[in-house]
Amino acid sequence: MSNEHTGGSPRTLKTVSRAFDVVRALEELDGARVTELADHLDLSKSVVYNYLSTLREEKYVVKDGDTYQLSLQFLLVGEYVRYQxxxxxxxxxxxxxxxxxxxxxxxxxxxxxxxxxxxxxxxxxxxxxxxxxxxxxxxxxxxxxxxxxxxxxxxxxxxxxxxxxxxxxxxxxxxxxxxxxxxxxxxxxxxxxxxxxxxxxxxxxxxxxxxxxxxxxxxxxxxxxxxxxxxxxxxxxxxxxxxxxxxxxxxxxxxxxxxxxxxxxxxxxxx
Amino acid sequence: MSNEHTGGSPRTLKTVSRAFDVVRALEELDGARVTELADHLDLSKSVVYNYLSTLREEKYVVKDGDTYQLSLQFLLVGEYVRYQxxxxxxxxxxxxxxxxxxxxxxxxxxxxxxxxxxxxxxxxxxxxxxxxxxxxxxxxxxxxxxxxxxxxxxxxxxxxxxxxxxxxxxxxxxxxxxxxxxxxxxxxxxxxxxxxxxxxxxxxxxxxxxxxxxxxxxxxxxxxxxxxxxxxxxxxxxxxxxxxxxxxxxxxxxxxxxxxxxxxxxxxxxx
DNA sequence: ATATGTGTTTGTATTTCGCAAACAACTTTC
DNA sequence: GAAAGTTGTTTGCGAAATACAAACACATAT
Incomplete structure (x- = not known):
């Protein structure tokens, strides 16, 4: 089923937007587990899992048991920005x-x-x-x-x-x-x-x-x-x-x- | 040419990693223009442009003339994390x-x-x-x-x-x-x-x-x-x-x- | 012991992204 | 003052990366 596919310009990278949706959700929920996030974002568990794993690899998310949280990486970058x-x-x-x-x-x-x-x-x-x-x-x-x-x-x-x-x-x-x-x-x-x-x-x-x-x-x-x-x-x-x-x-x-x-x-x- | 395609598990989302490469580059360069970033990251201009546009839409990047900078959004999220x-x-x-x-x-x-x-x-x-x-x-x-x-x-x-x-x-x-x-x-x-x-x-x-x-x-x-x-x-x-x-x-x-x-x-x- | 929950892994279909080249708007240069 | 060099932005299309669903392993609860 061909849709209107590849959007106009500038072309928003949906994968990036979704990554920040995950960040926003982790903030709103004060940390969350995979299933909870999947429900909240209307995505499948496996997808959410991949986003979380990637964010974790990038050090922007930490995993505390089964709960994922935003990490202090945001603070470090934030203080850099402020200092600029x-x-x-x-x-x-x-x-x-x-x-x-x-x-x-x-x-x-x-x-x-x-x-x-x-x-x-x-x-x-x-x-x-x-x-x-x-x-x-x-x-x-x-x-x-x-x-x-x-x-x-x-x-x-x-x-x-x-x-x-x-x-x-x-x-x-x-x-x-x-x-x-x-x-x-x-x-x-x-x-x-x-x-x-x-x-x-x-x-x-x-x-x-x-x-x-x-x-x-x-x-x-x-x-x-x-x-x-x-x-x-x-x-x-x-x-x-x-x-x-x-x-x-x-x-x-x-x-x-x-x-x-x-x-x-x-x-x-x-x- | 079928490669090893889709990697192991967890599958890192390359688009997300690249987005944070852009963030890191903006930090290292204290803000940069499109071409400068493209050179630094070894990506084509159009690609970098799309990442920057997306990050800007998400409010994590601001554009000052032709220069792109990380935004204070990082500080806001960072202070939230610290407060948690x-x-x-x-x-x-x-x-x-x-x-x-x-x-x-x-x-x-x-x-x-x-x-x-x-x-x-x-x-x-x-x-x-x-x-x-x-x-x-x-x-x-x-x-x-x-x-x-x-x-x-x-x-x-x-x-x-x-x-x-x-x-x-x-x-x-x-x-x-x-x-x-x-x-x-x-x-x-x-x-x-x-x-x-x-x-x-x-x-x-x-x-x-x-x-x-x-x-x-x-x-x-x-x-x-x-x-x-x-x-x-x-x-x-x-x-x-x-x-x-x-x-x-x-x-x-x-x-x-x-x-x-x-x-x-x-x-x-x-x- | 069985059932329902979790997080994680995998195969496959298709959406989406990356590239290169074209374009427009500006500077620089001669 | 026109031309050659910059920029940032837009587009078409092929290639590749992602989303989905279903299966899996493991835990907890019934």
Whole structure:
């Protein structure tokens, strides 16, 4: 039975996609056995077995008794990737200083595939929730309801922001989350004008954050930083103003150092 | 021409292996363009292009202009894997306390595929080299010349240690590195008897480390911890003795908490 | 002791991938 | 400023690698 066979271009390698389906399934299931995976993925046991064996040979999967798990190989490669990121290399210590100086949580984030990824986060002395924010497992998250996210969005080309909204929508996390496209663009305009972004309980009730972008010399946004804390404290006028200045200042310091290091380079957009 | 075709069992999926060859190449080359990769991997351009497109679709690769890079997806999955590890979840804060208390570097490590992987590392106040150890990019490394590694090896089944030596050898890093199998087994016997391991400039000249294993209630070693510092300081008798006690104590605390959390479970070996 | 579960192995059919060559879009060079 | 050299991308087709199902060995449960 001849189908439409060999697809268009670029031709996706189904075997590779399926391998990553297995990886995703192992993550969702927190490790699994062959049969369980076969059911979950709607593949035959023998096929799943071959994928697992191959992934194991490549060291991306370990077998613990009859249970297969993702291995720390992902962490090793992941830390390599993070280290490759100049924003991380330069920003890490600055963010630590910022957290120490302000006493609040400080975050360093970037964008990838239209979502925000935290490169680093550190908790200051007076930060609430005792490391909850820092120890929690993070995933890539929407950009429109975080201070780091809005600082990034505000400095991406409009078409890219539209693409991101088309792709992921503007889901609400609290009542304060901006869920309307036009409203978001107005907010981003404000962010650009005043030089910093604000997350006013739009992600978590009771939590406010102040963010600022880091751009390279071509104006491309490399990522952003933020500090966050309880609204009660964050709203005190002098405190608030001080934080804004600290955040913007730190972002500028990072920016200068990044641009001093980046010698050559380009201006395209990631995808 | 009918060859031996379809290989033995388990049948390695060559397409998957090749995908990870591409990942490895992107890591070695710190990102690369299509042609460069094709040359490096001895594949045709079109083939490489398809692998990159697929990996990009899966979000494990990003394209920056004409350059392809590994993405932070590896970090996200990696942090998930680390978080799954009970030794990390329980040990992280204990290791932080240990570093603060001793002022030296503290490490938390485990074994995978016969090599050591650092799950967490933190620098104390008086630690030398100002964060060099902490900020340096880490890879999986041999077990036989580190304090964490020897603590682990000492509590693995002898056959597994033999397998590891057969597979990776005992390469020297300094003049002090143990490179002889019998000598290593004697050393491991000593480690078991006295309850802690010692790395006396076997990895880096001038650096000494003290390690202790963490085992579960079935006696299987889950990983190990260590503190490290300059030999001059580390060799002072009272200081030395204090560190040994601190390390063993911390290892015990972690052990107790891990075993309280681990309810059911197994006793097989990872691979 | 029999039945149902597991992970693993094998034979075979066919889907899918790899190659080479063509194409389009850019740089470089003369 | 056209031509020769780059790139990355697309396509057709033959060859090879993969998916399936069924059998196997082993364990656990009934």
């Amino acid at each position: 990121n100049i924003l991380y290399r330069i920003g890490k210590s600055e963010i630590e200083d910022l957290a120490e100086k302000t006493g609040e949580y400080a975050h360093l984030a970037t964008e990838q595939h239209g979502l925000g990824v935290n490169l680093y986060k550190v908790s200051g002395e007076t930060a609430v929730g005792s490391d909850y924010q820092v120890n929690k497992l993070q995933r890539a998250d929407y950009l429109h309801f975080s201070a780091t996210g809005k600082a990034i969005l505000a400095h991406l080309p409009r078409e890219r922001v539209d693409w991101i909204i088309d792709r992921y929508g503007l889901p609400a996390k609290t009542e304060a989350t901006i869920t309307d496209r036009d409203e978001l663009f107005e907010e981003l305009e404000t962010v650009r004008e005043r030089g910093y972004s604000l997350n006013d309980e739009e992600e978590i009730k009771g939590l406010q954050a102040i963010g600022a972008p880091v751009t390279n010399r071509h104006g491309r946004v490399l990522g952003s930083i933020s500090v966050s804390g309880p609204v009660r404290r964050m709203k005190q006028p002098e405190y608030h103003q001080n934080l804004i200045e600290s955040v913007i200042n730190t972002a500028n310091v990072i920016e200068v150092n990044v641009n001093m290091e980046e010698s050559d380079d380009e201006f395209p957009t990631f995808s | 590890n009970i030794l990390y979840r329980i040990g992280k804060s204990e290791i932080e306390d240990l570093a603060e208390k001793t002022g030296e570097y503290a490490h938390l490590a485990t074994e995978q595929h016969g090599l050591g992987v650092n799950l967490y590392k933190v620098s104390g106040e008086t630690a030398v080299g100002s964060d060099y150890q902490v900020n340096k990019l880490q890879r999986a490394d041999y077990l036989h010349f580190s304090a964490t590694g020897k603590a682990i090896l000492a509590h693995l089944p002898r056959e597994r240690v033999d397998w590891i030596i057969d597979r990776y050898g005992l390469p020297a890093k300094t003049e002090a590195t143990i490179t002889d199998r019998d000598e290593l087994f004697e050393e491991l016997e000593t480690v078991r008897e006295r309850g802690y391991s010692l790395n006396d400039e076997e990895e880096i000249k001038g650096l000494q480390a003290i390690g202790a294993p963490v085992t579960n209630r079935h006696g299987r070693v889950l990983g190990s911890i260590s503190v490290s510092g300059p030999v001059r300081r580390m060799k002072q008798p009272e200081y030395h003795q204090n560190l040994i006690e601190s390390v063993i104590n911390t290892a015990n605390v972690i052990e107790v908490n891990v075993n309280m959390e681990e309810s059911d479970d197994e006793f097989p070996t990872f691979s």
